[in-house]
Structure formats: C-alpha cells, structure tokens
Amino acid sequence: MDQTSAPASRPALRELTALEGRVVAVLLEKQFTVPDTYPLSLNALASGCNQKTARSPVMSVSEDEILTAIDGLKSLSLVFEGSSSRVPRFEQNLGKVLGVPSQSAALLSTLLLRGPQTAAELRLNTARLHAFADISSVEGFLDELAERTPALVVRLPRAPGEREHRWMHLLCGEVSIPESTAAYRSGAESAASPSELEALRISHRALEDKVAKLQALVVEMAGQLGIEVEAGRLE
Template structure:
C-alpha cells in the first residue's frame, strides 16, 4: 500500500523513533515523554518544533494506522517503536537517510553521511549517493535533488514524504535564510515608513510655526 503524505508532526515523530533506536537503545522503545522531548530538542533539528503531548499522540495514532509505528503493551507506561523500513518498503540504509532528512532538512550527500553515522555507517559518499539515487528513481519517489544554491559547491537532497518541496527550498534557499530575507525586507519597509512620518511631522511643525507668526501669537 502506498503511503500517503505525512504531516510535519508525523514525520518528526517517525524520524525521532528511528534516531533514538540507535542513539539511546537502552531506553528504546520510547515513552511518550521521551518522544516529545526528542521531537522538540533544539540541537540536530531543522526546523525546531514545539509539539505538545496531544499533537504527538495524534501523530502516533496516524502512524500506527499506516503500520509505521507499533505501541508496546505490558507495562504501566506505553512505549512506541517504529516499523519504518517495512512500512515504507525501504532498506534500513535508506530509512536512515530519510530519517536524517526529516530531522535536519535539506543536506548534501556528504552532510548526510556525517549526520546519519549513528544510524548507519556508510562506507563512503558514493554509497550514500547510490541509495539516494535509488530513492529518487523508485515509485513513489522518496527524495529529490535540489537545484544548486547560489555559491554552493554541491547540490542538496530533500525527502518527499511530506509532499512536494516548497519553493524556497526548491530554489536552494534554506528556511533560515528565507526568513532572514523576509525579516530584512520588513525592517527596510519600517525604516522607510519611519522616515516618511518624520518628514510629515517636520512639515506640520513648520506649518504651526508659520501660523503662530501670522497670528502674532507667542508660543507658551
């Protein structure tokens, strides 16, 4: 069965489960509290998210219905583990790359090799590129190679599990850079408006001064 597009919350929950299976095996499968903390951690995440327990639980329910997550029973605290490779029909190496893309956003093959090392140790960059190419050529397509960003030496890859990549990412502009550019535009607009208001105030002051003089009234 082909997977539907995942929501950002579902993708984050799934990727955290893949990550923590390898990085904290002693506490895996994860409790809800640990999963929420993993979803919202500030390091090694792009974008940084702030999911509530309710949002994570909704994502878990959806992922369970897609056979991507399994809930463990038999303990006082419910625990969750992923079934990503089997549910998505990909090998564990590809699952490691997809999880890293879901956690950290667009990356080059070299960055993916370094960032996914704890999930799977690839022999070299060529091995990473081979798995990425397979994911890009299969049906449904799981990853896309993005246009080279201005000034960049290598092209980046992005997963398609949440649907088509948005225009700013497709253009090779990281989300942070896109936000920074938008912020700079807003600041420039505010500065222009401030200058306009200051000019209008100056004109009003000159008009008031002229009226005082014409009426022969002294200012208190």
Template sequence: MSVRTLSAAEARVLAVLVEKESTVPDSYPMSLNSLTLGCNQKTARDPVMNLAESEVAAALDELKSMSLVHEVSGSRVTRFAHNMRRVLGVPGQSEALLAVMMLRGPQTAAELRLNSERLHRFADVSSVEGFLEELAEREPPLARKLARAPGARESRWAHLLAGEPALPAAEVRASSDAPAPARDAELAALREEVATLKELVHRMAQQLGVEIEPGPQGG
C-alpha cells in the first residue's frame, strides 16, 4: 500500500513511534507528551526539531487518516501506536532502516547497520544493502542511493517517504564547486596528450629543419 508524501513532522512522529517501540517498550504505546519529547530530543536526530505538542497532535491526526498510527484505549492518558510495517507492507528489517533514516537523515549502509542495532541487529553490511535495494526497487520506491558526495568513500542512502531528501547547504556548495572526478581525469588525459603531440611536432620540425613560431602561450 502506498501513502502520500509525509511532512517532516509526520515522518519524525512515525519514526519515533517505531524507535521507542523497541528501545523503551515499557513506555509504548506513547502519550502525546512523551512522543513530543522523543521528536525533539537532541541526540540521534538529524535535523534536531522543536515541535510543539499541537504540531505533534496535528501530525498524529494526519498519520491516523492514513492508518499509519492508531489510538490505544484502556488508559487514563490517550496513547498512540504505529502500523508502519503493515501499511507499507515491509518486513521488520526494512521498517528499522526506514525509521533510522527518518530520524538521522541520509547514511551509508555501514552507518545504518550501526544506528539500527537497537531496532534490528543485522549480520553484516551486505544484509543491510540487500534490504535497502529492495526498498529502492519497490514501486513507488521507498529509499534511494544518493550520488557519492565529494571526498566521500561511500554513497549514502535516504528514505523517500517525505519526498526527495534535502542535501545540506555545505554539501550542495561542495558539489557545485568541485569538478566531477570523470571530467577531472579527462582533462588531465587531454593535457598529457597535447603535451605529447607538441613534443612530437617539435622533434619532427627539428629533423626537417623547419622552425616553428611560438604560439600564443609560448608553445
């Protein structure tokens, strides 16, 4: 089942519910107050948010309309639980990876393996990559492998539940300022080829006794 694109607040609320179900099961399902605190915590969050309870309540209403969240009765305080795995039709491993990407932003497969350990323990990085590729191959896709950032050794993955991921401003500037590695290598090869040709022409001219007038750059 596909759902509409989530807002940043909706994605954060849903991911916190998935996270806390595993990390603090005694407090799950969650009250509005504890859910707001989880959304705004400063550790293991990127970006850090400062949502008011009213914003979290509004996000919960929208998530309930998509069946991603439901209220749990039988308590003095209204509590909320998620239906993410069932609604999206994904296994628990994929649910864990999506939640960690929703909480911490784009990450490499190795980072996702480390950061999702409390939600699901993956045997190795290749196992993580297998589930990420399954998410990317769905229709519509739920995750995407991003282009490798300048200077990075590995590509990162991002979830697509809230639309296309926004790259940090510093990374956008670095991407636009730095030449593409392929173009850089091509320019270096062309310069080397031109230098070789110049040397060959000069050698032939000397053998023929022909004097070559220097070009605009002394070549």
C-alpha cells in the first residue's frame, strides 16, 4: 500500500456544498466506469448527478445548478473544463488537490456518492474504481485519511443494531452524530470487561473477513456474467 510515512498536513479546503461534492465524485466515478466518454459533457454529468441507483441521497438538480457548482469547484481547482471539444467537457482533479493516492480518492468519491459505509461496503462499492485486496487495506487508507490535518474522513460510532462501524467523509463539513448513538456506544462498552470486548472484537473481525470473502466471490462471479452487484443486495 503506497501510503506516506506520516499523515499529510495541507491547507484546509473550504467545505463543499452537497452538489459540489456530488459533481466531483461523479466525475471521478465515471472516469473509471465509462472512460470512453470521459471527460463528461454537461448532459452526462447531470445524468450522473441525478442517477437513482448507487446514490445517497438521490438528487434532482438542473444543469444550471450544476454549472454553478462547477464554477465553485473550478475556483478550488477541483474541476477543469476541457478545451479540445465543441461541447464543454469536465474533468476532476480531486486526488491532486487533496494530495491523496488514487485509492484514497476512490474511497472519498464513494463516500460522497453513497453516504456513510462500512469498510466492507466500501471495498465492494469501490471495486470498479480500485480493487482493494482486503478489508484491512481499505481500513489502512481510511485511517490515513482520518489522521490527516485536517481530517478527511471520520469513523462513526456503531449505532444500535449495527454490526460494524461506518465511515463518512468530511469534505462537506462535520458529520452530526445523534446523541443517542454516542450514549449507546458508551454504555455498551462500559458494561463489558476489557477481555470480553477484545474477544468480541476478534470474533467480529473473523466474521467480517468471512463476509468480505463471500462478497468478493459474488462480485467476481457477477462480473464474469456482466452483472453489476450493489452492496445493499448482499446484506
């Protein structure tokens, strides 16, 4: 994994609007999934922003609204407009501006497009952008993003009924964590002894790895059949 030896420290980027985040993430996604039509035209970009699948939240935005978002992203050098075509086409520059490797850019893009996700979900959902070897590899890059100054992602407390922690990007500002979730996590952990907690963590990681291997097998088989599989369908 081509991580740097220490967390990077870069000037803080202003908070992106939800639509700015969607635009730059769609451009990164389509760069890998439809390379023949990248950079994207405004029409193709609008279709990607308003896509009903693999998006959370689902948006319904106009081309004028997208152009306004593009102007904001241009000022941050996150988006460029190509000049070699009669039809304006746009491309992203997320990785270079943030100073992160392609693996981290893929994770950030997927979080921008789909919202909070577990490491296992991110491994599955980034498969077409980058093929992570295992969940530990995903977690390594997430940890690096979380340790940067300023942090680019945050690990959310595990909510009641959830089996795994979810991660969320911080490109659009701080994430609001419900007090009930934090209180539940605190109470649950204080009720168990350190040895019990460690046993639970080991058991959970073993189960997580088994699930990830099964998910990877399903994705591989689906890919051979030309079928796109979403994480939600495997849970």
